[in-house]
Amino acid sequence: xxxxxxxxxxxxxVFCAYIFLFLHLLTPRRPPNPEDPEGRRTLRTVDSACAAAxxxxxxxxxxxxTLALGDPDRFIQLLEKYLPTCALKRxxxxxxxxxxxxxxxxPTFRDPKEVSGAVLNGTTPSPPLAGRNHTxxxxxxxxxxxxxxxxxxxxxxxxxxPQILTxxxxxxxWPPTFEEIAVTYPDLQIGGFYPGPKHCRCRGYxxxxxxxxDRESHLRxxxxxxxQLLQRQQLCYVVIVAExxxxxxxxxxxxxxxxxxxxxxLMQFDCYVFHDVDVIAEDDRILYTCRDDRIMHYxxxxxxxxYEFFKGITVGAAVGFTEELFVSVNGYSxxxxxxxxxxxxxxxxxNMKKHIVWRSEQNYTRFKMIKxxxxxxxSENSHRWxxxxxxxxRQPLDGVxxxxxxxxxxxxxxxxxxxxxxxxxxxxxxxLDQMEPIHPDPRVTKPEAPKKLNKVPDILGQKGIPxxxxxKVLHIKPKL
Numbered sequence: 278x279x280x281x282x283x284x285x286x287x288x289x290x291v292f293c294a295y296i297f298l299f300l301h302l303l304t305p306r307r308p309p310n311p312e313d314p315e316g317r318r319t320l321r322t323v324d325s326a327c328a329a330a331x332x333x334x335x336x337x338x339x340x341x342x343t344l345a346l347g348d349p350d351r352f353i354q355l356l357e358k359y360l361p362t363c364a365l366k367r368x369x370x371x372x373x374x375x376x377x378x379x380x381x382x383x384p385t386f387r388d389p390k391e392v393s394g395a396v397l398n399g400t401t402p403s404p405p406l407a408g409r410n411h412t413x414x415x416x417x418x419x420x421x422x423x424x425x426x427x428x429x430x431x432x433x434x435x436x437x438x439p440q441i442l443t444x445x446x447x448x449x450x451w452p453p454t455f456e457e458i459a460v461t462y463p464d465l466q467i468g469g470f471y472p473g474p475k476h477c478r479c480r481g482y483x484x485x486x487x488x489x490x491d492r493e494s495h496l497r498x499x500x501x502x503x504x505q506l507l508q509r510q511q512l513c514y515v516v517i518v519a520e521x522x523x524x525x526x527x528x529x530x531x532x533x534x535x536x537x538x539x540x541x542x543l544m545q546f547d548c549y550v551f552h553d554v555d556v557i558a559e560d561d562r563i564l565y566t567c568r569d570d571r572i573m574h575y576x577x578x579x580x581x582x583x584y585e586f587f588k589g590i591t592v593g594a595a596v597g598f599t600e601e602l603f604v605s606v607n608g609y610s611x612x613x614x615x616x617x618x619x620x621x622x623x624x625x626x627x628n629m630k631k632h633i634v635w636r637s638e639q640n641y642t643r644f645k646m647i648k649x650x651x652x653x654x655x656s657e658n659s660h661r662w663x664x665x666x667x668x669x670x671r672q673p674l675d676g677v678x679x680x681x682x683x684x685x686x687x688x689x690x691x692x693x694x695x696x697x698x699x700x701x702x703x704x705x706x707x708x709l710d711q712m713e714p715i716h717p718d719p720r721v722t723k724p725e726a727p728k729k730l731n732k733v734p735d736i737l738g739q740k741g742i743p744x745x746x747x748x749k750v751l752h753i754k755p756k757l
Contacts, residue, residue, distance in 0.1 A: 355545055417476060417477050417478050418477055418478070419477060419478050419480055420473070420474060420477040420478060420479055420480055420511040421477075421511075422480070424509060424510050424511045426508075426509040426510075426511065427509055427510070427561050427562055428509065428561060429560055429561065429562060429641070430559060430560050430641070431502060431505070431506065431558065431559055431560060431561055433502060433557050433558075433559050433645050434451070435498060435557065435645060435647050435648075436451065437647075437648050438494070439451065439452065439494045439497075452494055452497035452498040452501055453497060453501050454497065455497065455500070455690055455691070455692050456691075458497065458500050458501050458504065458692045459690075459691035459692050461501070461504075462504045462505075462508065462692075464508070465504065465691050465692060466691075467689050467690075467691060468515060468689040468690075468693070468694040469500075469515055469516035469517070469689075469690065469691070469692050469693035469694055470514075470515040471504070471507065471508060471512075471513060471514050471515070472513055473511065473512070473513040474508075474511050477511065479511055479512050479513040480511075480512075481512055481513065481547040481548055481566055481567075482512075482513045482514065482544070482545070482546045482547050482548075483507070483512050483513070483514040483515075483546060483547065483548045483549075483550055483565055483566075483567075484514070484515055484517060484536075484537075484540035484543075484546045484548070484549050484550065485503065485507070485514055485515070485516045485517065485550050485552060485565075486517050486519065486533055486536040486537060486540065486549060486550065486551050486552065487499065487516065487517070487518045487519065487536075487552055487553075487554050487693075488519050488521075488529045488532035488533050488536075488551075488553075488554070489518050489519060489520045489521075489532070489554050490520055490521045490527055492554055492555065495554045495555045495647050496518065496554050498557060498647060499552075499554050499555075499557065500516065500692050500693060502557050502558070503516065503552075503557075503558075504516075504692070505561075506558055506561045506563075506565075507565060509561045510561065510564060510565065512565065512566075514565075515540070515543070515694065516692070516693040516694065517536045517539065517540055517693065517694045517696065518536075518554075518693050518694065518695050518696065519532035519533065519535055519536040519539075519696045519698050520532075520695055520696065520697055520698065521698055521699075521700060522685050522686070522697035522698055522699055523699045523700060525614065525700050525702070526614040526615045527614070527615065527616075528611070528613065528614045528700045529609075529613065529619050530608075530609035530610050530611050530612070530613050530619040530622075531609075531611050531680065531682050531698070531700050531701075532698055533551050533608070533609050534608045534609055534611065534676065534677050534680045534682075535680065535682045535684065535696065535698050536696060537549055537603065537608060537677065538677065538680060539684065539696060541600060545600075546600065547566075547567060547599065548565065548566060548567035548573075548597050548598075548599065549567075549597065549598050549599070549600065549603055550565050550567075550575075550595065550596070550597045551595070551596050551597075551598075551609075552594075552595045553593070553594050553595065555646055555647040556576060556579065556594045556595060556644050556645070556646050556647075557644060557645045557646075557647070558575070558576075558595075558643075558644055559641075559643045559644060559645055560641040560642070560643065562639075562641055562642075563575055563637075563641070563642050565597065566597070567597045567598065567599050568599070568635070569599055569601070569602075570633065571632065571633040571634065571635045572592065572596065572597070572598055572602055572627060572632055572633070572634050572635065573596065573597035573598075573634075573635050574587070574592050574595070574596050574634050574635065574636045575594075575595040575596065575597065575637075575642070576593070576594035576595040576596075576642070576644045577636040577637065577638070577642055578640070578642055578643045578644065579594060579643075579644045579645075579646055580643070580644070580645050580646060581646040584643060586636075586638065587636065590624070591620045591621050591623075591624050592620055592623055592624050592627065592634060593620035594644060594646075595644070596623075602632060603677075604677065605630055605632070606623070606626040606627060606629075606630055606632070606672070606676070607626065607672055607673065607675070607676030607677055607678055608676040608677035608680075609622070609623055609676060610622045610623075610626075610668070610671065610672075610675050610676060611675055611676065611679065611680060612671070612675060614700075614702075618665060621665055622665060622668045625665065625668040625669060625672075626668070626669075626672050626676075629669050629672060681701045682698050682699060682700055682701060683698070683699045683701075684696050684697065684698055684699075685697045685698070685699050
């Protein structure tokens with residue numbers, strides 16, 4: 278009887294040992310780490326050092342999307358930038374995923390609200406940035422600082438109206454249509470995202486932001502030449518076109534701020550380039566890169582102004598910011614509805630924060646501007662000088678931090694992402710719309726002296742005072 282009990286106990290122990298071994302084999306195991314062959318760096322150490330990175334929802338989103346794009350090296354760089362205490366090595370990244378450290382984050386990459394939007398006809402949903410097509414690219418070396426693909430002058434050919442050109446027996450549209458541009462640049466992914474060259478890893482991720490309304494031929498020119506130039510520079514980038522989708526006067530500042538907020542939620546970009554749709558670079562050596570310590574003004578020479586060098590006047594046409602610099606100036610003002618003023622206001626903000634603006638003095642940094650008349654719904658802003666007079670005072674509360682636009686639709690073409698944006702009127706805009714301009718345009722010369730001067734205009738709340746000043750005009754500034 279005792280022998281039977283001993284045999285049963287032995288069989289039970291052997292069975293439990295087999296079950297334990299089976300479960301052990303099913304459990305994900307930590308891959309070997311060549312930097313830590315003795316296994317001294319335990320899972321608990323990785324967990325405690327890096328778990329805080331995923332408590333911040335905004336940082337979780339950036340880290341997750343970068344990882345989903347297939348670039349673990351960049352994932353590690355972001356951790357080092359935003360969470361220096363997290364010493365997660367690339368060799369431990371798959372280990373962290375296998376043990377569930379990143380699993381709670383990954384599902385947020387395909388949030389239904391974020392992937393709303395359609396391809397071309399509004400029927401096929403897609404993620405904000407499609408994953409990389411070229412597997413194993415993250416293991417490639419960095420692309421060289423100076424791309425070997427640069428050729429110099431681009432040979433920009435522009436017409437006032439779209440043309441059908443003939444070459445031999447072939448006829449083609451000029452500028453090319455969106456579909457033709459997509460065929461010309463087959464590596465573009467849905468939403469106008471280019472994941473970089475196949476043989477090396479790009480050094481920077483750029484968001485190209487274009488404010489836009491009712492200029493399709495200009496946009497086709499811009500996309501045709503811009504995709505060519507950026508791919509020669511071996512940059513990873515996405516093109517985001519912010520189109521005003523209402524009947525209000527065009528507000529360029531609100532379009533750019535909205536696109537910036539949208540791009541910032543997509544992923545962590547190294548450079549945000551704000552580019553007018555009617556300005557085309559003439560040379561691929563004009564590098565669309567950013568620096569942490571200065572703002573990049575790419576377009577100092579424009580043919581419309583006889584290629585005269587812009588220095589310290591404004592930052593229009595094409596300008597690049599890092600996220601930190603753009604947020605530090607609070608983005609563009611939301612007050613300028615109509616043509617003019619928002620770029621001058623940005624220059625005031627930059628000067629107030631004492632940031633450096635870099636402009637290349639190389640004679641090849643030239644741009645062409647597409648000729649066009651004034652746009653309907655974009656008349657000259659008669660109150661822009663009044664707004665500029667208060668630019669410094671408004672800066673802390675007027676910009677990205679008080680943006681109240683609405684993205685009514687999101688369309689993902691192969692060549693770009695199109696945001697349909699509805700604007701809003703601020704309190705200052707409503708007040709100024711009911712007033713006559715107070716501050717005159719400083720570019721306008723003084724009027725000629727009238728033949729007869731009877732009285733000083735009654736602008737001080739007093740009766741006009743009869744005076745006689747032959748050949749002179751008395752200018753009196755009103756009290757504000």
